[in-house]
Amino acid sequence: MNYTQFPRRNYLQGPTPIEEMPALSRVLGGEVNLYIKRDDLLPGSAGGNKTRKLEFCIADAMEKGADTIITCGAVQSNHCRLTASWSAKEGLDCHLVLEERVKGSYKKEASGNNFLFELLGVKTIEVVPGGSDMMAEMEKKAQELKAAGRSPYIIPGGASNAIGATGYAVCAEETVNQLNDMRLSIDHIVVPSGSAGTHAGMVVGMTGVNGNIPISGMNVSRPKDVQEEIVHKLAVKTAERLHVKGGVERQDIVCYGDYVGPGYSLPTDAMVEAVKLFANHEAILLDPVYSGKAAAGLIDLVRKGVFPKDSNVLFLHTGGSPALYAYLDTFRK
Numbered sequence: 001m002n003y004t005q006f007p008r009r010n011y012l013q014g015p016t017p018i019e020e021m022p023a024l025s026r027v028l029g030g031e032v033n034l035y036i037k038r039d040d041l042l043p044g045s046a047g048g049n050k051t052r053k054l055e056f057c058i059a060d061a062m063e064k065g066a067d068t069i070i071t072c073g074a075v076q077s078n079h080c081r082l083t084a085s086w087s088a089k090e091g092l093d094c095h096l097v098l099e100e101r102v103k104g105s106y107k108k109e110a111s112g113n114n115f116l117f118e119l120l121g122v123k124t125i126e127v128v129p130g131g132s133d134m135m136a137e138m139e140k141k142a143q144e145l146k147a148a149g150r151s152p153y154i155i156p157g158g159a160s161n162a163i164g165a166t167g168y169a170v171c172a173e174e175t176v177n178q179l180n181d182m183r184l185s186i187d188h189i190v191v192p193s194g195s196a197g198t199h200a201g202m203v204v205g206m207t208g209v210n211g212n213i214p215i216s217g218m219n220v221s222r223p224k225d226v227q228e229e230i231v232h233k234l235a236v237k238t239a240e241r242l243h244v245k246g247g248v249e250r251q252d253i254v255c256y257g258d259y260v261g262p263g264y265s266l267p268t269d270a271m272v273e274a275v276k277l278f279a280n281h282e283a284i285l286l287d288p289v290y291s292g293k294a295a296a297g298l299i300d301l302v303r304k305g306v307f308p309k310d311s312n313v314l315f316l317h318t319g320g321s322p323a324l325y326a327y328l329d330t331f332r333k
C-alpha cells in the first residue's frame with residue numbers, strides 16, 4: 001500500500017525479526033509450529049508496539065507545528081513510556097495523564113515504566129481516578145499549556161486512532177512480505193487486543209494487501225463482544241483513511257475475552273505460566289499486562305487443539321517487558 005501521502009517519521013530501521021519457537025512448540029506438544037514477530041525489539045527505549053503508531057502520530061503533531069505532546073495511559077503504560085521516549089528524541093515536551101484504573105496502584109516511587117517516565121524527562125505527570133474522561137483531562141492540560149504559550153498536541157490513549165493504527169497496517173504488510181521472502185506459510189496470527197489500534201491496523205493491512213491470514217485478538221481488558229465492536233469501528237475508520245477497497249467486514253474481527261482474568265493489569269495464573277514458558281524455553285521476555293495474557297490465550301488454544309495439526313501460528317510480540325519489574329512479587333510467589 002502507499003503510505004507516502006501521510007506525515008511519517010522514520011522510527012523503524014527495517015522489519016522486526018520473525019523467529020521460530022521450536023522449544024516452546026515442543027513443550028506444548030509439538031503439533032503446532034509457533035513463530036513470533038519481535039515487535040518487542042522495535043526502536044524506542046525498551047521497544048514495543050507503540051513505536052509503529054507514534055511514527056505517524058508524532059509526525060502529524062510536528063506537521064501541525066506542535067512543540068508539546070500530551071498523552072494518557074495506565075500507571076505502568078508502555079505507550080506513555082514510548083511517547084516520552086520519542087518526544088525526547090524529537091525535542092518535544094511530553095506531559096502525561098495517568099489513569100489509576102486499580103485504586104491505590106499509582107506509586108510515585110514505583111519501578112518499571114513509571115521509573116522510566118521520569119528518566120525520559122516528562123514535564124508533568126497527573127494522576128486521575130479510574131473511569132475519568134481521559135480526553136477531557138488531556139484537553140484541560142492542553143488549555144493550561146496554550147495559556148502558557150505552548151502548542152500542544154493530544155495523542156489518544158494507546159495512540160489508537162486511525163493515524164496510529166496506520167502503523168499496524170504497515171506491520172501487516174511488512175509481515176506478509178517477510179513471509180513471502182522466507183517461503184513461510186502462516187495459517188493464523190495471534191495479537192494482543194487492548195486500545196485496539198494494533199489489532200485493527202493488522203486486519204486493515206492484511207485486507208489491503210490481500211494477505212488472507214486470519215487474525216485473532218486476545219483481549220486484555222474487555223469482554224469479547226465489546227472489544228470486537230471497538231476494534232471493528234477503528235478498523236473501518238483506518239480502512240477509509242488508507243482507501244482499502246471493500247473495507248473491513250465485521251466477521252474479520254475475532255476476539256477472545258477468556259484470558260482477561262479479574263481485569264486489566266491484574267495478574268492471572270495463566271499469564272504467569274505463559275511469561276515463564278516464553279522465558280524458560282525461548283529466552284523471550286513478555287509482559288504481565290498485554291503480551292503475557294495474549295500468550296496465555298495462544299497457549300490455551302494450542303493445548304485445546306483449536307489449531308489443526310502441523311499449523312504454523314505467528315504470535316505478535318508487542319513488547320512491554322519493563323512492566324515486569326513492577327510485578328516482582330507476582331513472579332516470585
Ligand SMILES: *Cc1c(COP(=O)(O)O)cnc(C)c1O
Pocket residue numbers: 048049050077078079158160192193194195196197198199287290291318319320321
Ligand atoms: C499497548 C500495548 C498493547 C495493546 O495494543 P493496542 O494497540 O492498545 O491494542 C499490547 N502490548 C503492549 C506491550 C502494549 O503496550
